[in-house]
Amino acid sequence: MxxxxxxxxxxxxxxxxxxxxxxxxxxxxxxxxxxxxxxxxxxxxxxxxxxxxxxxxxxxxxxxxxxxxxxRERRPMVYRPQSEFKRKPPELDIFMTLMADDGRMAAQDIDVAIVEGSPDVRQRLQLADGELAAVRRRVRKVEGEPYNINDSYFRLSDVQGSEIMHPANVERGTNQVMDELGIGQAKCLDEIYVRMPTPDESHRLQLLPGTPVAVHIVTGFDGDERPVQCVVNVLAGDRHVIVYERIRPQAESNQ
Amino acid sequence: MxxxxxxxxxxxxxxxxxxxxxxxxxxxxxxxxxxxxxxxxxxxxxxxxxxxxxxxxxxxxxxxxxxxxxxRERRPMVYRPQSEFKRKPPELDIFMTLMADDGRMAAQDIDVAIVEGSPDVRQRLQLADGELAAVRRRVRKVEGEPYNINDSYFRLSDVQGSEIMHPANVERGTNQVMDELGIGQAKCLDEIYVRMPTPDESHRLQLLPGTPVAVHIVTGFDGDERPVQCVVNVLAGDRHVIVYERIRPQAESNQ
DNA sequence: CAGCGGGCATTGTCCGGTCAATCCGAACCA
DNA sequence: TGGTTCGGATTGACCGGACAATGCCCGCTG
The missing domain is CATH 1.10.10.10 (Winged helix-like DNA-binding domain superfamily/Winged helix DNA-binding domain)
Known part of the structure; x- marks a missing residue:
């Protein structure tokens, strides 16, 4: 043959x-x-x-x-890093409707801890020696199936005693809380790495063999270029499309 | 043990x-x-x-x-989709210097063809039945090693006879040429998929086993929301970090 | 008719082996 | 000294086999 x-x-x-x-x-x-x-x-x-x-x-x-x-079948959900900063739902959705975006966030397990943080995190938050971080760890599930791991790190001194330290869903969003604390983000930097999962990730996300992950790291900065937040998302490769919209700087129509 | x-x-x-x-x-x-x-x-x-x-x-x-x-070792290069639209080199590079971004684009093999295009591409370019596309296929190499596959699709009717159809490097960039042709991009949509490579991709990128790829699809639209370009990039997972910068919409300092 | 249980098809974990392909380096020869 | 040859260490591609684990279906039983 x-x-x-x-x-x-x-x-x-x-x-x-x-x-x-x-x-x-x-x-x-x-x-x-x-x-x-x-x-x-x-x-x-x-x-x-x-x-x-x-x-x-x-x-x-x-x-x-x-x-x-x-x-195997593949039904990716849309993952939109920019939605965090956008008020309106996105436009520009010519073919998006294909995607199975119907099933809603059914549940998310949250826990909060005070940790040292990995070197990757410490570096991005520019933590001094001995300085600690607070982390909100979430596993987001859709219809019972885990979709992504979401760990948000903050400088402990920034958020101590605030609502962010409570392991409950913050309805108005943690970004809103950070604004209220005076550590609102002015800009942020996204990094996306692609690799095979660790056995731990594989277990937590219930990944099938042959499924890579995307690691999406968001470092948020306040108006003075000081890093105030570092979010590490681990996304199951077979269940996500990462989507960005970009508008040309000096565009005439900025509707 | x-x-x-x-x-x-x-x-x-x-x-x-x-x-x-x-x-x-x-x-x-x-x-x-x-x-x-x-x-x-x-x-x-x-x-x-x-x-x-x-x-x-x-x-x-x-x-x-x-x-x-x-x-195994891992030395990712920075891959910056936004650089296409940016005039100035990026700022916000606190830890970027870590990355091995020194080796320059040594070579790229280019070939141009007229094709039907896969359903994915046809859909994004909104091609009518029977309408053809032009494609510039590039394999970019750094120090002899292939780094990514880059296939840019255009409506054939848009670019026929233009410089884009020549299989040579366009010094001032194809985006510049498209502006001159009156089909400049006002915005674009990035999609990033994560999966294991096909054997063909594995061969063309000389991937080692256990290396996933990121597929980065950019659909470019002109001022009238008409798709004018669709670029499919296949990136070796172990050799790239994908980086985006995001500025909060109503930010005060938009330096 | 519902529930239980046992057989069965199929994949998963192991064992044992043989020969081929490949690169390195050492020994050998010019 | 420089090139070449050849052997050895190591992984790759196959063969054969045994038994365990796991759902599913079907038949039996209450």
């Missing part, structure tokens, strides 16, 4: 991948079982397994033991 | 992962060989291999056959 220079497990994977690409196999379909592949390609179970394992690592296929392997 | 309920290959992987986390093993260090692990944990080579394979898929470890397995 395929060329002979490639390894057998690659040929098997290629064949299945091609079937997924051309629509012979669609999302939700079951793949041939390991035993079937073993027979069809006249090989060992080990080689058939290796082929499937590669497809799993590519995020194309999931295993539902002991039912078999299935073609 | 570790608990017994977890599987043996997981224990081995956990131990090595812990050593990487706590600095016993640092970037570039060699891992124990499969034979060593086999003996140390009194197991089969297969199990030792499985443990290492997991670490490879997590992006923590690379194989340099036949020298052994090594702790």
């Amino acid at each position: 395929t060329s002979s220079s490639r390894h057998l497990y690659q040929q098997i994977a290629d064949d299945i991948r091609a079937q997924i690409a051309d629509g012979t196999l669609v999302a939700g379909d079951q793949l041939p079982t390991e035993a079937e592949l073993q027979e069809r390609y006249d090989t060992s179970r080990h080689t058939a397994r290796t082929a499937i394992a590669h497809l799993v690592q590519e995020g194309l296929v999931i295993s539902r033991r002991p039912r078999g392997h299935f073609v | 570790t608990s017994s309920s977890r599987h043996l290959y997981q224990q081995i992987a956990d131990d090595i992962r812990a050593q990487i986390a706590d600095g016993t093993l640092v970037a570039g260090d060699q891992l124990p060989t499969e034979a060593e692990l086999q003996e140390r944990y009194d197991t089969s080579r297969h199990t030792a291999r499985t443990a290492i394979a997991h670490l490879v898929q997590e992006g923590l470890v690379i194989s340099r056959r036949p020298r052994g397995h090594f702790v």
